[in-house]
Amino acid sequence: MKKFVNNVDDILTESLTGFGDAHSDILEVKLKPxxxxxxxxxxxxxxxxxxxxxxxxxxxHGGFVGYGMLDAACPGQVFSAPTPDQMExxxxxxxxxxxxxxxxxxxxxxIMNFEMGADMLNLEQQTIVVNDDVAVEDSTxxxxxxxxxxxxxxxxxxxxxxxxxxxxDECKNFGDHVNKMTGSMGVAFTSCTxxxxxxxxxxxxxxxxxxxxxxxGEPGRKREKIKTANEIVAELMDxxxxxxxxxxxxxxxxxxxxxxxxxxxxxxxxxxxxxxxxDQKNITVSRxxxxxxxxxxxxxxxxxxxxxxxxxxxxHWDSPVHTAALRWKM
Amino acid sequence: xxxxxxxxxxxxxKLSIDQHKDxxxxxxxxxxxxxxIFNIQRGIKESLDLKDELSGQAPDEVLKKIGIKIMxxxxxxxxxxxxxxxMGMSKKYNDELSDQKNIAVMFxxxxxxxxxxxxxxxxxxxxLDVLIPVSNELQKSSDQEDIKRIAEKIKAAAKKGMLSxxxxxxxxxxxxxxxxxxxGHIDPGARSSQLAIDAICNTIINT
Numbered sequence: 224m225k226k227f228v229n230n231v232d233d234i235l236t237e238s239l240t241g242f243g244d245a246h247s248d249i250l251e252v253k254l255k256p257x258x259x260x261x262x263x264x265x266x267x268x269x270x271x272x273x274x275x276x277x278x279x280x281x282x283x284h285g286g287f288v289g290y291g292m293l294d295a296a297c298p299g300q301v302f303s304a305p306t307p308d309q310m311e312x313x314x315x316x317x318x319x320x321x322x323x324x325x326x327x328x329x330x331x332x333x334i335m336n337f338e339m340g341a342d343m344l345n346l347e348q349q350t351i352v353v354n355d356d357v358a359v360e361d362s363t364x365x366x367x368x369x370x371x372x373x374x375x376x377x378x379x380x381x382x383x384x385x386x387x388x389x390x391x392d393e394c395k396n397f398g399d400h401v402n403k404m405t406g407s408m409g410v411a412f413t414s415c416t417x418x419x420x421x422x423x424x425x426x427x428x429x430x431x432x433x434x435x436x437x438x439x440g441e442p443g444r445k446r447e448k449i450k451t452a453n454e455i456v457a458e459l460m461d462x463x464x465x466x467x468x469x470x471x472x473x474x475x476x477x478x479x480x481x482x483x484x485x486x487x488x489x490x491x492x493x494x495x496x497x498x499x500x501x502d503q504k505n506i507t508v509s510r511x512x513x514x515x516x517x518x519x520x521x522x523x524x525x526x527x528x529x530x531x532x533x534x535x536x537x538x539h540w541d542s543p544v545h546t547a548a549l550r551w552k553m
Numbered sequence: 554x555x556x557x558x559x560x561x562x563x564x565x566x567k568l569s570i571d572q573h574k575d576x577x578x579x580x581x582x583x584x585x586x587x588x589x590i591f592n593i594q595r596g597i598k599e600s601l602d603l604k605d606e607l608s609g610q611a612p613d614e615v616l617k618k619i620g621i622k623i624m625x626x627x628x629x630x631x632x633x634x635x636x637x638x639x640m641g642m643s644k645k646y647n648d649e650l651s652d653q654k655n656i657a658v659m660f661x662x663x664x665x666x667x668x669x670x671x672x673x674x675x676x677x678x679x680x681l682d683v684l685i686p687v688s689n690e691l692q693k694s695s696d697q698e699d700i701k702r703i704a705e706k707i708k709a710a711a712k713k714g715m716l717s718x719x720x721x722x723x724x725x726x727x728x729x730x731x732x733x734x735x736x737g738h739i740d741p742g743a744r745s746s747q748l749a750i751d752a753i754c755n756t757i758i759n760t
Contacts, residue, residue, distance in 0.1 A: 256625070277588075277628075300595075302588045303629035331726045332630035335670055339624065339633055359730050366729045417587055420578065424587045439586035441727050442734060 224421045231418050235278055235300060242285060246547040249289045256306065258313035259285040260295040268319045270385040270394045271295070273310065274326040274378060276333050277302040279417070280438060283517045286548030287375060292382035293326075293546075301417050301520070302439045304332035310340025314348070322347035322391035326378055326398065328370025329354040349391055351398035353377050355407045355528065357466040358435030358443045371438050372480040372517040372528045373405035376540075379549065383539035401536060406463040409443070409526030410455055411436040413484060415519045434458070438482070438519045452489075456496035459527050469506050469531055476510040476530040476540060477501065483515055484523035490514065497527050510540055516548065554612045554652055559619075560604045565752040567597045573748055580741035584728040588629055589741045596627040596635060613646030616659075630726060631742060634667050634680065641666030653703055657688075657695035664688040671725065678723035678735065680742035683714040687750055704754040711754075715739060715747035 228234060236254060243252030243259070252259050258275075274284040275297030284296035295313040299305035314323045323344065327337045329352050341348055355373030381398040389397075411433045414423035424440040427433060432455070435443025449455075469475065479494040481487070494513050501508055509532060517526070530536065543552035570577070574590055581589040600619045607615045620639030623632055641663035647655055664684050668674055675685045690710040694703040718740040723729040728740065 299628040300588070300591070302586055303592055303627075304633070306625045306628050306632060308625040331671065332628070332633065335630060335633035336628065338670070339636075366725055366727075369730065417591075419591045420587050424582055437586075437727070437730060439588075439727070441586045442584075442731050 224416050224418075226416070226418055228418060231421075234418050235298070238278075239285075239298065242547070249545065249547060250285070253312070253316070256309040256312045258295050258297045258309050258316070259288045260313065260317050261289055265294075265319055265386075267388065268321045269388060270321045270324050270391050271314070271317045271319060272324050272326060272378065272382055272385055272394075273297065273313050273317065274374070275299065275305045275310065275313075275337070276328050276330070277304060277439070279415070279520045280518050282515075282548030283375060284378070287378050287382075287546045289544070289546035290553065291386055291542060291544035291546070292378050292549065299336075301419065304330065304336040307336050307340035307343060310337055311343040314340070314344050314346060318346050321388075322349065324348070324381070324385070324391060324394050324398070325350040326374065326381070327352050328374050329367055330369060331366055347391060349395040351377060351381070351395060351402065353402050355402060355405045356437070357406045357462050358408045358437075369437050371407045371409065372478060372526045373402070373407045373530065375516050375549075376405055376476065376478065376528065376530050377401045379544060380536055380539040383542040383544070386542070397535070397539075401530065404467070404531040404533075404536065405528060406466045407526050407528040408459045408462050409436050409438070409480075409482065409524060410434050410459065411440065411482060411519075411522050411524035412449065413523040415440045415483070415522035417520065432524070435462075436524065438517060440519055440522055452492055453496050456493055456527065457500060460497055460500045463527060463529050464504070467529060467531055469504075469529075471505050472507065474507045474509040474532040474537070475501065476512070476532055476536075477508045478512040478516075478528040478530070480517050480526045480528060481515040482522040482524045482526070483518035484521045485525050487514065490525055493525060493527065510537070554655065556607050556610050556612065556615045559612060559615050560601065560607075562753045562756055563597065563600055563619075565756050566749045567601065569748045569752040570594065570597060570745060573744075577741050577745050580739055580744055584723070584731055584735045584738045585741055586727055589631060589745065592627050592629045592631045593745050596623045596632060599623065599626040611646075612648075613643040616640075616646070617643035630671070631680075631745075634671055637666045637670045638663040638684070651695075653691075653695045653697070653700055657691040660691050661688050673725045676721060677725045678718045678721040678728060678740045678743070679725050680740070680746040682718045682721070682740065683711050683743045683746040683750065686710040686714040701758050704757040708751055708754040711747045711750040715743045718743040
C-alpha cells in the first residue's frame with residue numbers, strides 16, 4: 224500500500240483538519256464529536272439539512288456543506304457509519320427553529336446510528352433515506368437498495384428548497400420525490416484499500432470487473448470479464464432505465480461519477496456513451512455533472528446516475544450553491 | 554458480578570479477538586467491506602480504557618457506561634448493535650437474583666433491544682444467529698446450579714449458531730447485497746460474537 228500517512232489512526236482527524244483549513248471561508252470542522260458545519264449561520268430560520276456516513280467517499284458529504292446544500296455533515300471512520308453523538312451535536316449546533324432533516328444513505332449501520340442520534344434529540348425532525356442503487360433488488364426480504372451517487376442530487380435539490388424557507392414536511396416530501404426519480408449503478412475495475420487494513424478489500428483479476436459494485440467495494444450483481452466502455456455503459460443504462468422507465472422526451476440529469484481511481488478523461492468518455500444511448504431513446508440530457516463526487520477511496524471505476532427532471536427539480540438543481548465541492552451562480 | 558469481573562471478561566474477549574483478527578477480517582472481506590474487525594477492536598480498546606474510572610461501580614452502571622462508550626466511538630452497524638445490547642442489559646440488572654438468573658434476564662432484554670434496533674431476527678446471517686440461541690439457552694439453564702455446566706451449554710449454542718450462518722443467505726446488512734453469493738461464508742459478526750461469548754464462558758469454566 225502506498226498512501227500518504229503519518230499514523231494510520233490519525234488519518235481522519237488530520238484530513239478533516241486540513242479540509243476545514245482549506246475551506247475556512249465556507250465551513251468549520253469540529254472534532255470530538257466530529258462534524259462539519261457552515262461557517263455562516265443562515266440569515267433567517269430554515270430547515271437544517273444534516274447528512275453523514277463513513278469517510279472515504281469524499282467529497283461526499285462534507286464537501287457539500289454550505290449555502291444551497293447541507294448545513295452539517297457527520298463523517299464516520301473510513302466506511303463505517305458515524306456515531307449518534309455526532310448527529311446529536313451537529314443537530315444542536317445548526318438547527319434554526321424549523322426542524323432537522325437527516326439525509327441518510329440506505330446502509331444498515333447508517334440507518335441505525337442516525338436513528339439513535341435522532342432519539343437523543345428534542346427537535347422536530349424527519350429523515351430521507353436515499354436508495355438509488357438499482358444494482359440491488361429492493362424487496363422486503365433484504366436491506367434494500369443502497370444509497371450511492373444519487374445522494375448528492377437529493378442533497379443539492381432539497382438544500383435549495385430549504386433555502387427558500389420551505390417547511391420540514393415540504394423538504395422531506397421533495398427529497399423522497401427526487402430519490403424516487405433517481406437511479407444509479409456502478410462498476411469497479413479494482414478494489415479500494417482501506418488505510419487501516421493496508422491491503423485491498425477484495426481480489427479481482429486484471430481482466431475482471433465487479434458489475435453493480437457498491438461504494439465500499441462491496442460486491443454487486445456479478446463478476447465479469449471487462450468489456451468495451453460502450454458495452455459496459457449499455458448494460459448499466461439498461462438497468463437504470465428499466466428501473467426509471469422514462470417517457471419519450473423525458474428530460475434528465477445525467478451524472479457520471481468516478482470512484483476515485485479513474486481519470487476524468489475516461490469519465491467523460493462514459494458520459495458520451497451514456498448520452499448517445501439516451502439520445503437514441505429520445506430522452507433529453509438537459510443537465511449534466513461529471514466528476515469524482517461519491518468516491519470509494521482509490522477504487523477504479525465509476526457509476527452512472529440518471530434523475531428524471533421536472534420543473535421543480537430543475538429549479539432547485541440550477542439554483543445557486545456554494546460548497547467546497549459544488550459551486551455555481553455565486 | 555462486579556466491575557472487576559466484567560473487565561476481566563472484556564480482557565479475555567480482547568485476547569480472543571486479537572488472536573482471530575485475520576480470520577474475522579477475511580470473513581468480512583468475503584461478504585462485507587472489511588471494517589468489522591477494526592470497529593470491534595476499537596470498541597474493546599475504548600471500553601478497556603474505562604477500567605480505572607469504573608472500578609468499584611455497580612455492574613449495571615459499568616455496562617451502561619461501556620455501552621455509551623461503544624455507541625460514541627465505534628460507529629457502523631456493530632457499534633450501534635453492541636451498544637444497544639449492553640445498554641439494554643444494564644436496564645434489567647437485579648442483584649436480588651442469582652447470577653445466572655440475573656444474566657439470563659439482562660441478556661434477553663439486551664438481545665430484544667438489538668433485534669428492534671437492527672429490525673432483524675434469527676436466520677438472517679447476522680450476529681443474532683449467535684446471540685438469540687445464547688439468550689434462549691441462558692433462559693433454559695438459569696434454574697441450574699452448576700454455572701460451569703451452563704457455560705459449556707452456552708458455548709455449544711454459540712458455536713452452533715455461528716456455524717449455522719455459513720449456509721444462510723443474508724437478508725440484513727451489507728452481505729444481503731450478495732444474494733446467493735453469500736452462501737458458504739460464515740458471517741463475520743456472528744464469528745466475533747461467538748468468540749466473545751466463548752471467551753466469557755471460558756473465564757467461568759476455568760475459575
